[in-house]
Amino acid sequence: MENCSLIDLITSPHPEVRNLPLESVAAGATSARLLELTAELDAFRRQSDNLYQRVRALFFLHALHRFHLPARLAAEGSGAKGLVPFRGFEHLLHRRFEEAVDTFLAQQSAEGASDGISSALASAYHRLAFQTLADQVRRSVRSVRGNQWMFRMGHPMDQPLRIRPELKVRATDGSYPILREQTPVRMDLTHSAWSDIFFLGMDYPEGAKVLNISVDLGVHGRDAAPRPPVSAWLRVLDEPVLRLTSVDLGATADLVSLSDVFDFAKDYLGLLKAAVIASGVVPPGIEGSGHSLQDLLAQLVGTGRGLEIVSCVNDIPKGSRLAVSTNLLGSLISVCMRATGQAASLTGALAESERRLVQILLHGIVEKIEVLGTTYNGVMPAWNALSDAEIAAVATYVRAGFGNMGGPVSVELVARERAATSSRSVPWNGGAELDSIK
Numbered sequence: 001m002e003n004c005s006l007i008d009l010i011t012s013p014h015p016e017v018r019n020l021p022l023e024s025v026a027a028g029a030t031s032a033r034l035l036e037l038t039a040e041l042d043a044f045r046r047q048s049d050n051l052y053q054r055v056r057a058l059f060f061l062h063a064l065h066r067f068h069l070p071a072r073l074a075a076e077g078s079g080a081k082g083l084v085p086f087r088g089f090e091h092l093l094h095r096r097f098e099e100a101v102d103t104f105l106a107q108q109s110a111e112g113a114s115d116g117i118s119s120a121l122a123s124a125y126h127r128l129a130f131q132t133l134a135d136q137v138r139r140s141v142r143s144v145r146g147n148q149w150m151f152r153m154g155h156p157m158d159q160p161l162r163i164r165p166e167l168k169v170r171a172t173d174g175s176y177p178i179l180r181e182q183t184p185v186r187m188d189l190t191h192s193a194w195s196d197i198f199f200l201g202m203d204y205p206e207g208a209k210v211l212n213i214s215v216d217l218g219v220h221g222r223d224a225a226p227r228p229p230v231s232a233w234l235r236v237l238d239e240p241v242l243r244l245t246s247v248d249l250g251a252t253a254d255l256v257s258l259s260d261v262f263d264f265a266k267d268y269l270g271l272l273k274a275a276v277i278a279s280g281v282v283p284p285g286i287e288g289s290g291h292s293l294q295d296l297l298a299q300l301v302g303t304g305r306g307l308e309i310v311s312c313v314n315d316i317p318k319g320s321r322l323a324v325s326t327n328l329l330g331s332l333i334s335v336c337m338r339a340t341g342q343a344a345s346l347t348g349a350l351a352e353s354e355r356r357l358v359q360i361l362l363h364g365i366v367e368k369i370e371v372l373g374t375t376y377n378g379v380m381p382a383w384n385a386l387s388d389a390e391i392a393a394v395a396t397y398v399r400a401g402f403g404n405m406g407g408p409v410s411v412e413l414v415a416r417e418r419a420a421t422s423s424r425s426v427p428w429n430g431g432a433e434l435d436s437i438k
Contacts, residue, residue, distance in 0.1 A: 006037050007044050010056050022063055031072045031079075035113060038064050042105070051136055058129035066122035070115045080112035084120045092120075097128035141278075150283035156295040161280055161340040163301045168236055176236040179346070181335035182228035184214040185322040186397075212323075214397055217316075229314045230324065232275075232331040234339050237306040240294040242282070244272040247312040255293065262287045271325060272309055275332030281307070281340065300340070309336070354409050356434050357395050358417045361386075367430035382427060388414040 006025050012018045026034060038061055045057035073079030088103035101124045108117045141147050153159065167177050189211040216226035237243060242261065245252040251268040255261055261282045264270040276282050282296065297306050311332060316324050337343050364382035368375055383391065388411045395409035428434050 006041055006060055007057075010044075010053050010060075022060055022068075026064060026068045029068075029072070031069060031076055031113065034064060034069045034072055038069070042101075051132070055129050055132055058125050058132065062122050062125040062129065065118040065125065069113060069118045073113060073115060073118075080114040082107060082111040082114040082117055084116050088120060088124075092124060092127070095127070095131070097124050097131055100124040101128065150280045151285045153283045153285040154289050156286070156291050156299050159283070159296055159299040161300055161342070163236060163307075163339055164341050164346060166346060167234075167339055168302065168305075178233055178235045179335055179339055181232045181331045181338070183230040183232075183327050183331035183334070184216050184228045185230060185316070185320075185324055185327050186212050187215050187322060188212050211393070212397055213393070215322075217314075229316060230327050230331050231312045231314075232328070232335040233308075233310040234335045235308050236301055237308050238304065239306050240297050240304055241306040242276065242293060242297065243306065243308040244269045244276075245308070245310040246272065247310060248315055258282065258286060258289070258291065258293050258296070261293065271329055272311055272332060275329055275336060276309065278329075279333045279336035279340070280342070281336050307339075354395065354399070354413060355417060357398065358391060358409065358414050359421065359428065359434065361391050361394060362414075362418055363421065363424055364427035365430065365434070366427045369431035369434065380427075384418070388418065391418075 006022070008017055009020050009022070009025065010018070025037070029037070041057045041061050041064075045054045045061070048054050048057070070079070085103055085107050088100045088107070091097070091100035091103060101121065104117055104121045104124060108114070108121070111117075142151050149160065167179060170176060217229045218224075218226035239254075242255040243252065244255065246269060249268045253260075253267050253269055260266065261273055261276060264273060277284050281300065282293070286296065298304075301307060309332065311328055313324050313328055316322060334343070338346055360380060362382060362384045365380050383394070386394070391414045392409045392411045395414070399409065
């Protein structure tokens with residue numbers, strides 16, 4: 001594969017080429033050839049409008065600069081001794097990864113390739129890959145009409161959410177009620193690595209063929225029955241702070257400023273902070289506004305009050321392949337949305353008609369639909385090519401995942417719904433047309 005381009009590995013429609021490892025091209029290449037490959041990849045990822053292609057190119061660039069180019073330079077004795085420019089380092093610190101890449105590439109062009117510059121480029125490309133994914137998530141979230149208020153809000157007085165009155169009623173001992181959300185974990189039976197990075201799957205659907213199931217866990221001989229292993233708790237405090245705690249990490253922090261909430265590098269509580277932001281408790285639009293967290297909490301909970309949010313995954317080890325972080329985030333967002341009235345029910349299942357969900361999967365939907373108080377306006381394609389068992393599995397996963405506590409959907413129900421609407425050939429026209437399906 002000496003004359004093969006890495007771009008071929010990314011864009012080829014043939015699996016036997018696309019699935020080749022990076023080493024099939026890079027192994028044995030001279031430093032000059034490796035530099036040609038990195039230049040081609042960098043130009044390609046800048047002009048590609050395909051998310052999958054851009055991200056894979058970025059990770060290829062990271063690997064070339066981290067592992068292949070430094071080793072080849074050392075073997076040839078041809079590496080320069082250039083220093084990492086401080087301006088590029090500043091860009092990295094401030095998460096300006098594109099600017100960092102440009103600075104390091106300019107240094108490489110002026111003084112030649114070196115171990116130091118490759119190390120800096122590897123770091124910049126790696127972070128830029130994840131930033132690219134994060135930006136896509138941010139754009140997708142902002143495109144949903146029900147979420148747009150969170151990005152437009154710049155003052156605490158604009159906060160429309162309020163903690164539900166039931167959570168502010170003290171018990172006889174003076175304590176506030178504790179709201180708890182329990183969530184199963186997810187098992188990917190196909191294990192094709194696309195379960196969490198669904199935007200890549202949208203651009204490369206062949207790689208997004210997964211079969212997931214939601215499962216409860218228990219220890220044989222200790223537990224009477226399996227139970228949802230992921231938990232999130234929320235309660236009101238008599239202090240104007242946002243107290244976040246991860247039981248498994250043994251980490252806790254009292255956040256007293258808005259900058260603390262948006263500082264993900266300060267502690268090990270980034271997932272809890274993400275849930276607080278995504279649920280609208282601290283809307284993303286207020287970042288950098290200069291206002292105080294105390295004023296925002298006063299609008300949300302009441303003057304002099306705050307919130308405590310706690311997470312626990314019962315010591316499920318890292319690398320379990322059970323999508324623990326994804327389900328924990330869903331559980332945390334769910335408990336925050338219940339507490340602020342964004343979900344109709346304070347406890348129990350998040351209400352959604354089984355039949356309505358099955359019909360959406362069978363025929364798709366266009367135009368507006370309201371779910372739990374939020375109006376969505378988009379297009380979902382039909383999935384009626386799936387079997388009754390596959391539709392039931394998808395519907396069950398949706399009802400049991402993402403912080404939901406709905407029961408399973410039976411194959412028999414899907415079969416009945418498919419037969420009842422077998423003559424339908426167009427998507428449902430919004431929620432209004434679905435209202436008759438209960």
